[in-house]
Amino acid sequence: xxxxxxxxxxxxxxxxxxxxxxxxxxxxxxxxxxxxxxxxxxxxxxxxxxxxxxxxxxxxxxxxxxxxxxxxxxxxxxxxxxxxxxxxxxxxxxxxxxxxxxxxxxxxxxxxxxxxxxxxxxxxxxxxxxxxxxxxxxxxxxxxxxxxxxxxxxxxxxxxxxxxxxxxxxxxxxxxxxxxxxxxxxxxxxxxxxxxxxxxxxxxxxxxxxxxxxxxxxxxxxxxxxxxxxxxxxxxxxxxxxxxxxxxxxxxxx
Amino acid sequence: xxxxxxxxxxxxxxxxxxxxxxxxxxxxxxxxxxxxxxxxxxxxxxxxxxxxxxxxxxxxxxxxxxxxxxxxxxxxxxxxxxxxxxxxxxxxxxxxxxxxxxxxxxxxxxxxxxxxxxxxxxxxxxxxxxxxxxxxxxxxxxxxxxxxxxxxxxxxxxxxxxxxxxxxxxxxxxxxxxxxxxxxxxxxxxxxxxxxxxxxxxxxxxxxxxxxxxxxxxxxxxxxxxxxxxxxxxxxxxxxxxxxxxxxxxxxxxxxxxxxxxxxxxxxxxxxxxxxxxxxxxxxxxxxxxxxxxxxxxxxxxxxxxxxxxxxxxxxxxxxxxxxxxxxxxxxxxxxxxxxxxxxxxx
Numbered sequence: 001x002x003x004x005x006x007x008x009x010x011x012x013x014x015x016x017x018x019x020x021x022x023x024x025x026x027x028x029x030x031x032x033x034x035x036x037x038x039x040x041x042x043x044x045x046x047x048x049x050x051x052x053x054x055x056x057x058x059x060x061x062x063x064x065x066x067x068x069x070x071x072x073x074x075x076x077x078x079x080x081x082x083x084x085x086x087x088x089x090x091x092x093x094x095x096x097x098x099x100x101x102x103x104x105x106x107x108x109x110x111x112x113x114x115x116x117x118x119x120x121x122x123x124x125x126x127x128x129x130x131x132x133x134x135x136x137x138x139x140x141x142x143x144x145x146x147x148x149x150x151x152x153x154x155x156x157x158x159x160x161x162x163x164x165x166x167x168x169x170x171x172x173x174x175x176x177x178x179x180x181x182x183x184x185x186x187x188x189x190x191x192x193x194x195x196x197x198x199x200x201x202x203x204x205x206x207x208x209x210x211x212x213x214x215x216x217x218x219x220x221x222x223x224x225x226x227x228x229x230x231x232x233x234x235x236x237x238x239x240x241x242x243x244x245x246x247x248x249x250x251x252x253x254x
Numbered sequence: 255x256x257x258x259x260x261x262x263x264x265x266x267x268x269x270x271x272x273x274x275x276x277x278x279x280x281x282x283x284x285x286x287x288x289x290x291x292x293x294x295x296x297x298x299x300x301x302x303x304x305x306x307x308x309x310x311x312x313x314x315x316x317x318x319x320x321x322x323x324x325x326x327x328x329x330x331x332x333x334x335x336x337x338x339x340x341x342x343x344x345x346x347x348x349x350x351x352x353x354x355x356x357x358x359x360x361x362x363x364x365x366x367x368x369x370x371x372x373x374x375x376x377x378x379x380x381x382x383x384x385x386x387x388x389x390x391x392x393x394x395x396x397x398x399x400x401x402x403x404x405x406x407x408x409x410x411x412x413x414x415x416x417x418x419x420x421x422x423x424x425x426x427x428x429x430x431x432x433x434x435x436x437x438x439x440x441x442x443x444x445x446x447x448x449x450x451x452x453x454x455x456x457x458x459x460x461x462x463x464x465x466x467x468x469x470x471x472x473x474x475x476x477x478x479x480x481x482x483x484x485x486x487x488x489x490x491x492x493x494x495x496x497x498x499x500x501x502x503x504x505x506x507x508x509x510x511x512x513x514x515x516x517x518x519x520x521x522x523x524x525x526x527x528x529x530x531x532x533x534x535x536x537x538x539x540x541x542x543x544x545x546x547x548x549x550x551x552x553x554x555x556x557x558x559x560x561x562x563x564x565x566x567x568x569x570x571x572x573x574x575x576x577x578x579x580x581x582x583x584x585x586x587x588x589x590x591x592x593x594x595x596x597x598x599x600x601x
Contacts, residue, residue: 201299
């Protein structure tokens with residue numbers, strides 16, 4: 001029982017980025033994304049520099065660029081929205097290849113594409129270099145309420161169990177000749193979801209009882225007290241610090 | 255519907271983050287009352303369930319399929335506080351590990367998909383349950399309406415945030431039509447699936463449906479001589495009434511602070527559309543809005559000249575008005591229901 005030892009997005013390697021303490025890494029990623037979002041969209045070169053910074057981190061962490069690029073497909077839904085913008089936005093129009101496009105819409109599309117892509121790339125790098133357990137420990141060390149961290153850790157730990165349960169139900173349905181083709185089959189799928197809820201909830205009750213019988217009183221003991229040194233923080237600050245310099249330059253030059 | 259980075263400007267993202275953090279803090283306290291020390295394992299497993307059920311695709315027609323958002327389902331099945339917590343944790347993990355939804359937009363995503371859907375659906379659900387006849391049909395109708403309204407409500411909230419701090423220049427009318435139109439359809443699907451799921455849980459383990467607590471009929475014992483008696487212990491005692499005054503006061507204070515203080519920073523520059531209109535001289539032609547002579551037009555109070563003070567005061571007055579209208583509706587609804595409940599107990 002329990003999830004596998006790594007998640008699909010984690011890529012095992014030995015590098016300074018992998019061994020950096022998770023809470024420093026989390027803070028660095030949040031800082032970086034915040035700086036990117038605060039950058040004026042007209043400073044196009046700044047976004048190229050950000051992409052360069054991320055590529056540098058990826059190379060340092062020995063994460064292949066193709067790996068990051070393949071993960072970027074997560075952003076497909078909002079790319080569609082961004083591409084629509086130049087056609088629906090208002091403002092002065094320009095003509096590109098005989099199509100009239102809104103200028104502010106083009107800027108808006110660029111803004112969302114650039115910032116969204118950089119944000120996704122930053123979280124992909126975080127997920128690729130940090131194990132799940134480390135992410136949760138990092139959140140705890142960043143003073144996220146411990147109850148929330150516990151809920152998240154149970155979700156991660158049993159996520160695969162519940163998904164497997166769902167897969168088994170799907171196989172059971174399909175081996176009885178069921179194929180969901182349209183609205184008429186929602187009843188069966190709804191009943192499956194209901195059954196899945198009952199199984200999840202009852203498993204939650206069993207997990208709780210098992211934990212209580214082992215002395216659980218509502219909080220998890222902290223067994224490894226790690227404090228980040230100034231060196232750790234300085235390493236973690238390299239990425240958001242460099243990004244901040246780029247951002248400030250962008251504002252000054254504008 | 256996961257909002258990416260760069261969609262909203264920084265002040266709105268931060269303000270939404272503050273709202274989301276507040277809602278999560280309130281839910282942490284509330285969930286302890288709903289589940290006591292079982293909170294962590296149960297809420298964790300329910301979060302895993304929501305995560306899994308979002309992957310369950312429901313075929314619509316001709317190869318397209320949709321999936322559940324789960325806010326309304328969580329609110330009805332496990333209660334509003336646990337529901338907010340579960341959806342928030344799912345969104346946090348999706349943002350951190352699966353790059354689904356931007357990290358700076360996390361506050362926006364939690365506010366829209368966690369807080370708005372859960373609060374709206376639970377309010378609608380509770381309201382309808384009081385009016386509708388008890389039993390499975392009432393439960394089904396209430397969860398259908400709750401889930402159906404929760405999705406366009408989130409879309410409306412999105413539009414509201416967009417009006418304050420959206421980065422793209424699309425007219426508000428277009429955004430409202432597109433978002434609400436599409437999400438009404440999505441809401442129908444969400445409603446159908448939520449109802450089916452709640453119905454199937456209620457058929458097997460009615461005790462697990464948080465929203466159906468108190469709906470169970472008391473156990474009726476028919477004695478040999480024909481007399482009947484009910485077993486009082488079969489009905490779980492309703493939770494002791496708690497003072498809601500602190501919650502109200504905190505919520506009101508937060509709303510006033512947000513409207514009065516944060517709103518200066520939200521939009522110091524004129525809104526993109528207004529700016530373009532001004533630059534292009536469209537503004538000269540544009541018809542004055544019907545309410546533009548009202549004292550609150552353009553989110554500023556007329557006779558106050560300091561822009562910040564004026565905007566802030568308008569925000570505070572807006573919150574006050576909303577509160578007054580909301581409480582008015584609430585009082586009217588409660589008053590109209592009172593005679594009905596009297597006759598019900600009398601019968």
